[in-house]
Amino acid sequence: MDLDGDGIGDIITGCWPGELYFFKGKGKGEFAAPVKLQRDGKDINLGSASTVFAADWRGTGRLDLLVGNIGGDIHLIPNDGSNAKPVYGTPRKLQAGGQPIVAPHGDSQPLLADWDGDGLLDLLVACGDGSVVWYRNIGSKTDPQLAKGVALVKAAPQPNYDESAPPVKDIKPGMRAKACVVDWNGDGHLDLLVGDFGMSFGEKPKLSEQDKKAEKEASAKAQELQTKMQPFFDAYNAKRLETPVKGDDTDEARREREKKAQDVLQQKEFQDLQKEQMKVLQTLSKYQRPYTYQGYVWLYLRKPPASAAR
Amino acid sequence: MWCSLMLGVLAGAGPAPTELAPPVRLQAAGQPINVDIGHAAPFVADLRGDGTMTLLVGQFGEGKLRVYPITGSKDAPRLGKFEWFQAGGKTATVPAG
Numbered sequence: 001m002d003l004d005g006d007g008i009g010d011i012i013t014g015c016w017p018g019e020l021y022f023f024k025g026k027g028k029g030e031f032a033a034p035v036k037l038q039r040d041g042k043d044i045n046l047g048s049a050s051t052v053f054a055a056d057w058r059g060t061g062r063l064d065l066l067v068g069n070i071g072g073d074i075h076l077i078p079n080d081g082s083n084a085k086p087v088y089g090t091p092r093k094l095q096a097g098g099q100p101i102v103a104p105h106g107d108s109q110p111l112l113a114d115w116d117g118d119g120l121l122d123l124l125v126a127c128g129d130g131s132v133v134w135y136r137n138i139g140s141k142t143d144p145q146l147a148k149g150v151a152l153v154k155a156a157p158q159p160n161y162d163e164s165a166p167p168v169k170d171i172k173p174g175m176r177a178k179a180c181v182v183d184w185n186g187d188g189h190l191d192l193l194v195g196d197f198g199m200s201f202g203e204k205p206k207l208s209e210q211d212k213k214a215e216k217e218a219s220a221k222a223q224e225l226q227t228k229m230q231p232f233f234d235a236y237n238a239k240r241l242e243t244p245v246k247g248d249d250t251d252e253a254r255r256e257r258e259k260k261a262q263d264v265l266q267q268k269e270f271q272d273l274q275k276e277q278m279k280v281l282q283t284l285s286k287y288q289r290p291y292t293y294q295g296y297v298w299l300y301l302r303k304p305p306a307s308a309a310r
Numbered sequence: 311m312w313c314s315l316m317l318g319v320l321a322g323a324g325p326a327p328t329e330l331a332p333p334v335r336l337q338a339a340g341q342p343i344n345v346d347i348g349h350a351a352p353f354v355a356d357l358r359g360d361g362t363m364t365l366l367v368g369q370f371g372e373g374k375l376r377v378y379p380i381t382g383s384k385d386a387p388r389l390g391k392f393e394w395f396q397a398g399g400k401t402a403t404v405p406a407g
Binding site for chain 2: 001008009011013014015016017019021023025027028029030031032033034051109115116134150152153171173174176178179180182184185186187191192193194195196197198199293294295296297298299300301302303
């Protein structure tokens with residue numbers, strides 16, 4: 001995507017804390033060090049686990065930004081300047097069928113593509129539950145309107161990090177889907193690539209009596225540490241969920257709340273407890289079911305058209 | 311005449327937008343792509359601006375980005391070994407976790 005209109009492709013991405021990063025393309029596969037995208041001179045942050053997609057959503061010739069977050073919202077940030085010098089306006093949440101879009105299990109990732117080939121950009125949203133939902137554009141190029149969502153990819157068969165679930169035998173698509181639309185096999189029809197996340201647990205190791213005793217002690221210690229850490233977590237959540245001043249939810253207010261919340265977790269006392277907890281959890285892991293992460297990329301090809309009648 | 315009209319309509323009809331084949335995992339250099347600490351985020355791009363396509367795959371692990379070269383033919387693309395995306399003269403990362 002050529003974000004700044006200089007004819008060279010650039011890269012933009014979200015990140016865990018929520019800012020949006022821009023890697024300017026310099027040509028021949030070289031890119032500059034990243035800078036954060038800003039609005040009114042401040043870093044854009046519409047919530048953690050951010051995702052971002054740039055496209056001319058409103059038919060103005062300028063690239064707008066669509067932003068997802070951990071809560072599952074889809075924000076549109078309009079570009080009221082130019083591609084070379086963007087001026088990002090007030091973010092607003094996108095709606096479909098009269099309701100704000102919220103991805104199930106949060107972790108929304110928006111992308112725009114003309115999925116049904118009718119000449120209008122549609123919205124697709126990859127979701128925390130592993131699904132990918134298509135919101136058809138039933139408006140126009142300059143006034144997009146979204147129909148109620150239709151699932152192209154269903155939710156993951158099981159929450160792949162359920163510690164009580166039996167060991168996984170078949171490998172299946174996981175959660176926290178991240179999608180991309182592309183004609184993968186060059187047949188003229190758009191396909192989907194979907195990245196995932198999952199955690200699967202193996203069998204619990206056979207433990208000696210000594211191991212069982214050590215496990216019980218480590219488990220008790222972990223619980224004790226969690227109890228000491230809980231007031232910090234409560235204070236962190238209270239700061240994050242403070243009602244914004246004047247009742248509006250501006251970027252700046254959100255940023256201030258997040259910063260005050262993060263300050264709670266930066267205190268030395270909490271950091272020391274956390275370090276001790278990491279050591280205890282590492283000890284405990286020897287006695288528990290081993291786990292592995294998955295992060296596959298799944299290809300969903302568009303099915304070929306029906307054969308012509310004879 | 312009616313039959314040829316039907317043929318014309320059906321030949322022009324594409325697959326329904328909601329009909330996708332069962333998923334298969336993409337492989338690169340003979341192995342399924344499996345990124346560090348999951349959260350794979352794919353994107354296909356012409357990174358060098360010379361018409362050669364690459365598969366970019368973001369990951370949670372250290373907030374890095376994998377770059378897989380795409381070779382083979384248009385109808386049977388193949389993925390080679392990845393390299394880490396570089397920016398500003400070093401392996402690029404964004405904050406993770």
